[in-house]
Amino acid sequence: MRNVIFDLGNVLIEWDPALAFADVFTTRDAAEAWLDEIGFHDWNRAQDGGRSFAEGIAAARAQHGDRARWLEGYLAAFPVTIENTVPGSWEILEDLAAQGVPLYALTNWSAESWPAARELHPRLALFRDVLVSGQERLLKPDAAIYRRLLDRNGLAAESCIFVDDSLANVAGARAVGIDAIHFTGAEALREALRQRGF
The missing domain is CATH 1.10.150 (DNA polymerase; domain 1)
Incomplete structure (x- = not known):
């Protein structure tokens, strides 16, 4: 899977x-x-x-x-x-989780502000792992941060799909062999995932 x-x-x-x-x-x-x-x-x-x-x-x-x-x-x-959520996106995440799809997160985020995200958004627990740039002292779109997530979870790049709103970060993922979707909205993401068999 x-x-x-x-x-x-x-x-x-x-x-x-x-x-x-x-x-x-x-x-x-x-x-x-x-x-x-x-x-x-x-x-x-x-x-x-x-x-x-x-x-x-x-x-x-x-x-x-x-x-x-x-x-x-x-x-x-x-x-x-960070109180507000992106319309429709969490529903996609929950649908994937219900299908048993392994979910991970990779974010450029300060280590010191990360606890606030955990507290405000308990559905982050749906992820098997969240790699936080500020904790790792690495940043997207550098190749090292994608490889760090893959290595610490035993994932092969070709087995992953990455979703990001930044074209630079999408390009960074593709450069290490990860299929990537440029996020422009939940409806387009759902269709892109459907095209990939989800």
Whole structure:
């Protein structure tokens, strides 16, 4: 039986970092402009790669001075950024689980914010294993992170299908021999899986 590996953020769990700063900015546009100003997505990716939040805040303050101060509340506010789920995706996961399909997850996610995901989304227990980039100090789309998941679960690349909303991550999976589906919505994913015999 083939194994299905899911990305989490924006495939199963919606992630909206601007929500963490709703008490600082009066509008979403203002929050998003500030996130762009401080290079939030690159900053956050470093935490996903294993950097601690304390180190990240120090780095942001060194680069942006007092404009970075609001990052200090991000970890505490993080749960509000992941409260919502992607419509229809969990139902697909539950259908696969009911069919006995072995399920795994591979996510770019900070080690320090990961416990919040576990608490808010108990259906993550459907996965046999979740490989969290921040814990491994590896990041998609580097080949090493896909191989880490395969090796620690005794999986052959050709026995797996990977689902991710990032084209770069899809390409990374294919580069190590894993069939991959670019996630654009639950309906399209269900059809792509059906075409693969599920």
